[in-house]
Amino acid sequence: MEFLVENKLFRVDKTVVTIRKEQPFTYYTRELDGDHQGDSDEKIIQAVLEQVRAELDPTSAIVQAQAKLEETQAKIQENEQKLAETEAKQTATDQAVKHNQEETDRYGKIIHAVVLNAVAGKTIAYGTNYKELVELIPLAEVGKRYMAHDLITLEDPAHVEVDGEGKRILIQLNREFTYNGEPASDFARNGRLEMDGTGAAWKYEPQETTVAPATTVSTTATVAPTTAEPPVTTVTPNQ
Template identity: 30%
Template sequence: MDYKVQFKAYDAVADTTKVAIKQDFPYRVFEEFLPKNRTTDEDSVLVEAVLNIVRMELDTSGAIVAIKKELDKSVEANNDAIAKIQALTKDNEVKANQIQKIKDVADWNILARVTDVDNPMDPTIFKRGLELVDLGQVGKTYQPQEIFTLEDQSHTEAFGEGKRVMIQVNNPFTYQGETLDQLNSLYQNGKIGIWKWTKPKEEKPSASTAKPATETAEKPAV
């Protein structure tokens, strides 16, 4: 059967498309109403849609078989798409885990350096290091030894150290958007650590490098 679209028109009020298809030998014409605006569909799609309705009216069992075949094709296509999505999701999860491991190592290095109060970091390196650590996420529960940062808006930079401070969690802790001042009570109780940049300690001159006292004894008479 070689059917062609003879006529198609969309009725906006009824939200249906009237489609007429024609076959020359033997001559046959079928008209059906399809839901929605189908005027942009390919002619082959419209012909098949009309024929499916005709088959349903003339041969219910045959129409069901034909429709089932089309549905099977759609299901198979959907399954292929789902399989591809799952494969991409798994690949993305692997990459995300690898990235997270790298970030965990970076965070650990930053933690080790920031907490080394005997050898404070250069202020600009401190600033860049803390910019690599995520800001606190509201609603996230942090586990012991995990870290995050907060902005200390009241802080005035003096050495390019930035405004971020590092929070180290000592017990499971759910961050609820507390400010730095509000976290001070937890800091006092030892539940969290708050690390800010501090100036290096000034070294006191040792006894060996101290300037000797001026001799006051009189020289013996010649």
């Protein structure tokens, strides 16, 4: 049975939608941006299912968040250009810039949380996925001061790739830190900055695969003993 729209309710800038199906019984309630009360049930159901799939797939969620982030940044640039063109729209433009900056910060936090959860949780199956994830986090800038819990990335020329994970390493900072060109090895296990609590490197770790041992086949053949034939008895004919 296909999903049915059970309820949809518009609230400020959001439409709360509930969909369900009976076999197997499945029930989702999600908030969709904007007013979707006039949309067809099929379109609403598809929007809810896409949101659910994004929540279950970290890589997909990051791709969507990155797209939203780029879209928001484009709006910021557009609004800043309008701000320079006219003084009369100063207040309205300032409000729009502020709203878009808040959106940028929000999607930046989403990317931070999903990347850290996927890498630190060791749920990445392929090195290429690790590479895509860490490339969403900017490379550290010399002279820039970072705050506790910030994520940065460092290129590690000495790193030997095992599955196309690239040479960029994810670093999680534990306290305020000004980057002055320190190598990724300083944040590795037992490295100088890892030991003093500044931060730690999260390198790609291939997932272990358990292989069942092959069944041992005996190559020793069992041969049944040969039964000895009875001796031949010679009978002398009567004379």
